Amino acid sequence: MFVVLISTHNFFFQDNNSLLMIKIGVFFGGVSREREISFSGAKTVSQTLNRSLFEPVYILVDSLGKFIKINPVQFEHKAISHFYPTQESIPEEYDEFSPVYIETLENLTKEKHREIMEEVGTPISTENLSEHIDFALLMLHGTFAEDGMLQGLFEWLQIPYSGCGIFSSSFSIDKHLQQVVNEKLNLGDNRKYQMIRKEEWQKCDKKEFFEDLKSKLGLPIVIKAPYQGSSIGVSILKNDNLEEFIKAVNTSLFARQISKDEWTQLTMPQRKEYVNVLMSLEKGIGLPIIFEEKSLLGGNLGEQIIYSPLKLIEKLNDFFSYSEENATLFSFESEDMVLFEECLSGKEFSCGVIQNENLEVVALPPTEIITTTKVYDFEAKYLPNASQKRIPIDIPTDKIIEIQEKCKAIFQTFKFDACARIDGFYTDDNRIEIIDINTLPGMSPTSLIFRQAAEVGFSPTDFMTYLVYQSLNCRVHTAKRPYFFRNLFKKLESELLDSAYHKKEKVAIFFDETIFDEARKEYNSIASEGKQNPFCVFVKTENNQEVTLYKLPVSFLLKPNIEEVIQNLETELHPAISHTIEKAKELTDFFVKDFVSVPQKITLENLNDMTNDAVWLLRSPNNEDAAQSKLKRQLYEIGMAVVD
Structure with missing residues (x-):
């Protein structure tokens, strides 16, 4: 009989028989x-x-x-x-x-x-x-x-x-393939579209191609780099303008053209600034660049890679000393194809999708994206105040649920794992059109996936734990050698099932409208330490002498500003959110320690039943000191351990 001992990665035991972290x-x-x-x-x-x-x-x-x-x-x-x-x-x-x-x-x-x-x-x-x-x-x-x-x-x-x-x-990652497959499977992509390869674009009659494209797609036209992230290399052409069209196509190819007149009119400081913008990965094409060499007679001499910004300036100076043609610059990481789509009119949405341990899928509340730029591009996605987000999207509840079902179907059909974000439009004629799928959603502090998960109870810390746990679970199900991962999954599962994980002492974080960001940071700091379960208490001072206490859902900590928190203190839960909370209950029962769905008015007596520990963040204006000082004194009187 043979005994095979398998050791993999770092899954070794310590002296106390517990696995390493x-x-x-x-x-x-x-x-x-x-x-x-x-x-x-x-x-x-x-x-x-x-x-x-x-x-x-x-x-x-x-x-x-x-x-x-x-x-x-x-x-x-x-x-x-x-x-x-x-x-x-x-x-x-x-x-x-x-x-x-x-x-x-x-x-x-x-x-x-x-x-x-x-x-x-x-x-x-x-x-x-x-x-x-x-x-x-x-x-x-x-x-x-x-x-x-x-x-x-x-x-x-x-x-x-x-x-x-x-x-x-x-x-x-392949936006073109998404369209073809979704259309054939009736999964919500009926937009008209067209493609062109870089080589074809360079050879074609630009005016003729533009006229043909307008006849098929109309205006506006969405112009995309088909193999980039959802917000990179995207333009919307609104005007019937050939020059703007060529510029937009070059943006998606990560190419730039500059004429002799444009370049020679720039001073040396302006030329340096032009190259500086060109170096930006968001607004330019980045370095190194590929410069298309031309002969004195205009023939193509091949391509040259240029790394240095000063050498690029020297190259352009030299090129325009003998050539009247435009200089063409391509990014070293350029695209080979451009995708053109008809522009949809309606409400843009983004819907996160997750799954439970049995691989059953839950669609989170879809977010409505309200942009000032008409397209949810890089700037709208990441720059402050470039777009607003509304959860859930402002359409009838049955249509919200229909969006969720459509996103679930896509997640299941294409065998997604753990987490994905699916973007689309609810059009003016009440259609649901899927426009993009993201398998690694952004994880910045107020990203869409965090905000949507918070609506059903996940704090950012809870959601990161979910993501590791469920991804491990998926690898166990899909890996060719799953035994490599099973021990690790069982270790984490055991930790999460341990009653001590869910029964950690709670701590209340007191804050008011002047220190919202500080309260968020304190909440995340305590939650990530994993020693206590924090919850936030918003202190609303009324008439400069009375305070009202609200225990806030974690979703309120991810709202963009304190004004939105205050506006929604007394609002009822949206039916679509209630529906999603019920669908996600199996997940939240496992991962979430203390879930409230709406702000709860609480008294000192209620508070005393919840915790004996408090973190006091308030630094109030003088006219509110009396009321808040009284509250702090009362916390001591009921036996709370208050940390400033």
Whole structure:
């Protein structure tokens, strides 16, 4: 008889027979244009991951695809480009330009690259990843992250990872394929569309193509980069203007054209500013760029890669010294195709979808996106005040539920795992049209997926725990060698089933309208420590002498501002939210420790039944000091332990 002993990753026992804390590799950065949004997501993890269950290991994926284990002190920076590559490693010729990423440095040897990596952390080879982590939490977006490539790498390395698998990821990054398949399966995509390849676009008669496109799709036209994240390389052409059309297509190809007149009219400082904008991954095309060489007679001499901004300026100066043609610049990470779609009119929505342990699907309350830009592009998605979000979307309840059912059907049909976000339109003629699928939704502090999950009771910390747990569960079901992951899943399941996890002491956080952000931070800080279960008490002062106390749902902490909190203190729960709470009950019973669906007026007697601990954040104007001082005194009188 043979006995086979299997040891995998870091699943070893300590002397006290308990498993080591699960090491969560938090992967962020990456190759894509959304790398700085990914950095924001990793920051969120650092503030919300339950540290009584998990040990975070932060891994920067640099834009050349290398893994670097970094200290979380780097999250004090506002952007990856502010600390990597280090200022000392950037040549002087870049001094007037930003951002500078590692792929922008010319003649970078392996030795120099490693030296730069070691200045910010510890480089980790791919084959050694499993020595550092037990699970990969993916905070990356776009190409080489959301397209199945990274998922395939982790499958090969037998490291469990968060979110969807290879097939659903690679399918969802392809906007054209989404349209074709959804249309054939009647899953809600009936938009007219057309494609053109980069090579065809360069050769075609632009005016003739534009006229043909208008006859098929009409105006406005949505113009997209079909293999990028949902908000990258997107334009809406409203006007019947050929020049604007060509510019929009170039935006989706991550190309720029500049004429001799445009360039020669710029002063040297203006030329530097032009290149500086060009270097931006959000507003420009980034460096390095590919410059199409032309001969004196206008013939094509091939392509040249240019890394340095000053060398690009020199190249353009030289080119326009002999050529009257436009200079064409392509991003090194350009698209090969452009997708054109008819523009839908109606209410735009985004709907998160999750699942329980039995793989039954729950659609969260769909959010209505109200933008000032007509399209939910990068700026509308990530810049403050560029868009408003309403939960749920303002349409009849039965139509909200219909959206949820449609999103559930897509999730199930394409075998998504753990979490996805599905975007669409409820059109003016009452159709539900699906426009995009995201397998790695953004995880910034007030992202849509967090806000929607909060409506059914998940705090950000609870949701991160759910994401790890359910992703592990999915890997156990889908991995080719599931026994590698089963022990880890059982370990986490045991921790969550432990009565101590749900019966931790509660602590009340007291705040008023002047310190909303501080209250959110305090809530996340306590929740992520995993030692107590926090809840927030909003102190509303009336007539400068009386206070009313409200125990708030966690969803109120994710509202965009305190004004929206105050406006909704007395509102009833929307029927669609009630419906979703019921559907999600099995999940929230397991993951959520203290759930209230609407603000609850409470008294000191109620409070005393809930907890004996309080955190006092109030720093009120003088005219409210008396009422709030009285409240604080009363808390002491009923035996509360109050921490300032």
